[in-house]
Amino acid sequence: MNCQVCNKNEATIHLTEITNGIRTEMHICERCAAKQEIVIKNQVPVNELLSNLLASQPSEQELLGQPDGKTSCPYCGFSLAQFNKEAVLGCPYDYEVFEHALLPLVKRAHDGRTFHCGKIPSKTPADARKQIELLSMRQKLDQAIRNEDYETAARLRDEIAKMQ
Amino acid sequence: MKLTDLSNDINEWFSGEGPLSDIVISSRIRLARNLAGHKFLSRCSNAEKSEILKKLKDVLMSLDLGDKVSYISVDKSPTLDKHFMVERYLISRNHAFSKGPRGVVIAHREFFTAMINEEDHLRLQVLKAGCQISQCAEQISHIDDMIEQQLGYAFNPRYGYLTACPTNLGTGIRVSVMLHLPALKMTGQMDRFINAARAMNLAVRGLFGEGTDAAGDFYQLSNQVTLGFSESDIVSQFENTIIPEIVEYENAARNQLLVKKRDILDDKISRAMALLKNAHLISSQEALFLLSHLRLGINIRERMGVSTPAIDRLCRQNPHDGDETNPQGLSIRTINQLFMLTLPAHLQINYGKPLDPAHRDALRAQIIRSALNRST
Numbered sequence: 001m002n003c004q005v006c007n008k009n010e011a012t013i014h015l016t017e018i019t020n021g022i023r024t025e026m027h028i029c030e031r032c033a034a035k036q037e038i039v040i041k042n043q044v045p046v047n048e049l050l051s052n053l054l055a056s057q058p059s060e061q062e063l064l065g066q067p068d069g070k071t072s073c074p075y076c077g078f079s080l081a082q083f084n085k086e087a088v089l090g091c092p093y094d095y096e097v098f099e100h101a102l103l104p105l106v107k108r109a110h111d112g113r114t115f116h117c118g119k120i121p122s123k124t125p126a127d128a129r130k131q132i133e134l135l136s137m138r139q140k141l142d143q144a145i146r147n148e149d150y151e152t153a154a155r156l157r158d159e160i161a162k163m164q
Numbered sequence: 165m166k167l168t169d170l171s172n173d174i175n176e177w178f179s180g181e182g183p184l185s186d187i188v189i190s191s192r193i194r195l196a197r198n199l200a201g202h203k204f205l206s207r208c209s210n211a212e213k214s215e216i217l218k219k220l221k222d223v224l225m226s227l228d229l230g231d232k233v234s235y236i237s238v239d240k241s242p243t244l245d246k247h248f249m250v251e252r253y254l255i256s257r258n259h260a261f262s263k264g265p266r267g268v269v270i271a272h273r274e275f276f277t278a279m280i281n282e283e284d285h286l287r288l289q290v291l292k293a294g295c296q297i298s299q300c301a302e303q304i305s306h307i308d309d310m311i312e313q314q315l316g317y318a319f320n321p322r323y324g325y326l327t328a329c330p331t332n333l334g335t336g337i338r339v340s341v342m343l344h345l346p347a348l349k350m351t352g353q354m355d356r357f358i359n360a361a362r363a364m365n366l367a368v369r370g371l372f373g374e375g376t377d378a379a380g381d382f383y384q385l386s387n388q389v390t391l392g393f394s395e396s397d398i399v400s401q402f403e404n405t406i407i408p409e410i411v412e413y414e415n416a417a418r419n420q421l422l423v424k425k426r427d428i429l430d431d432k433i434s435r436a437m438a439l440l441k442n443a444h445l446i447s448s449q450e451a452l453f454l455l456s457h458l459r460l461g462i463n464i465r466e467r468m469g470v471s472t473p474a475i476d477r478l479c480r481q482n483p484h485d486g487d488e489t490n491p492q493g494l495s496i497r498t499i500n501q502l503f504m505l506t507l508p509a510h511l512q513i514n515y516g517k518p519l520d521p522a523h524r525d526a527l528r529a530q531i532i533r534s535a536l537n538r539s540t
Contacts, residue, residue, distance in 0.1 A: 075203070077207070087329060088205075088206045088283065088328040089206070092198065092204070092320070095320065096320075102330060106323070106391065109330055109389075109391075110333070110334070110389045111365055112392075113391050113393070114323075114391065114392065116321070116322060117392060118324060118334060118337075118393065120321075121319050122309050123312060135321060
């Protein structure tokens with residue numbers, strides 16, 4: 001949703017104020033919040049609140065835009081700044097090192113899906129294969145329930161029970 | 165194998181045969197894979213790229229595919245050869261013109277190619293005529309298994325097959341069909357089609373992929389999502405939902421043309437025939453569009469069992485005197501040959517040396533004139 005103030009940036013801060021039983025909501029972007037110097041009741045300025053929020057959940061914008069000297073892949077030396085430029089990664093391990101930053105991109109590219117549920121290499125040992133198949137079936141089950149496809153969900157639930 | 169062994173005819177997936185081939189020209193499936201224990205190509209030195217190339221080349225050349233295979237070193241190929249391979253869908257434009265040690269393994273019947281060191285270490289491709297998506301899927305999966313018996317792929321349980329670009333993660337599968345949609349275009353419905361495709365997370369591209377135009381009313385339709393679905397989900401969605409709907413829409417549009425715009429249809433076909441039979445200079449782009457009209461005419465007659473005066477003349481069979489003067493007539497195979505063999509690099513490879521655009525346009529016109537004046 002767009003920021004209610006500038007109507008341009010995406011609203012990343014959602015403030016809910018309940019005063020005298022009346023609830024007001026504000027959806028605002030970081031820039032406008034800082035500009036407005038909104039101060040909330042407990043005297044923590046919003047920009048401080050912001051930095052606390054951001055410290056725990058860095059936005060993809062921030063991570064990708066600012067090459068962090070510390071964050072480069074120990075196997076191939078790749079950094080997110082390079083991904084920003086080239087749109088390709090440096091090695092398979094990058095998916096673990098930069099998972100936090102890549103996950104939103106993967107989600108967007110694959111219509112919200114983030115779990116593999118297709119073919120598994122045939123050389124995968126039998127027990128690992130079973131684990132992976134179970135994981136992927138559980139994922140499909142969740143998806144079916146979200147889509148309200150209860151017939152498929154029931155079928156998957158039975159198959160999972162059989163496999164365990 | 166020399167490229168001139170291939171250049172004189174069309175490949176089997178462009179034969180004009182196969183299910184639904186009046187609309188679905190061909191089906192293609194591509195798999196993206198990377199070897200475990202190596203960096204992705206963007207971080208590889210030329211030495212590491214050469215090591216990957218050798219490993220993959222050795223394994224691919226040893227596979228039993230029921231056909232002879234040859235290896236072509238793309239980085240060492242002359243420019244014209246590269247253009248030729250792109251025209252023939254043996255390699256992508258990206259593979260032809262990027263840098264570093266890279267090659268392609270080609271089955272002589274051209275139903276299978278494997279690009280080594282394109283965007284990923286390995287890009288397998290299987291092509292078939294008409295709508296044969298599940299057959300492509302079965303074959304490519306089998307080839308993938310054979311390769312994997314000898315080499316390890318980069319894979320993780322959460323994200324599947326790991327690819328250089330996150331857009332190919334998971335199955336690494338790209339299902340693609342080449343469609344001929346002249347009636348949707350002539351009835352002004354292309355924008356609706358493109359929007360509908362995009363809404364289904366399908367990419368619509370021109371003849372030669374990203375950034376190319378829809379020459380000759382050909383469109384390539386492919387999936388964009390590769391993660392979170394199984395390979396059979398994606399294949400089945402294409403075969404059971406997407407293709408049948410598109411075929412229905414194009415056929416409805418063809419009917420619409422016959423019922424409401426028969427004169428326009430006949431005019432387009434007749435003019436195309438007249439130009440192709442007589443022009444002395446013709447560009448590739450123009451030839452593709454005119455051939456598209458002829459293709460539509462022949463398919464209307466052969467697949468819908470309907471004819472018009474212009475189509476009769478086209479196929480050289482006049483229903484009124486019931487006399488088949490030329491039973492061979494003009495076939496889709498001939499149209500496809502004229503399509504492919506007059507593409508710029510094909511022309512020059514077959515001629516034996518490079519030609520400038522003006523000479524190409526003249527040679528193209530000459531080849532088309534002799535083919536059309538002979539068969540009609």
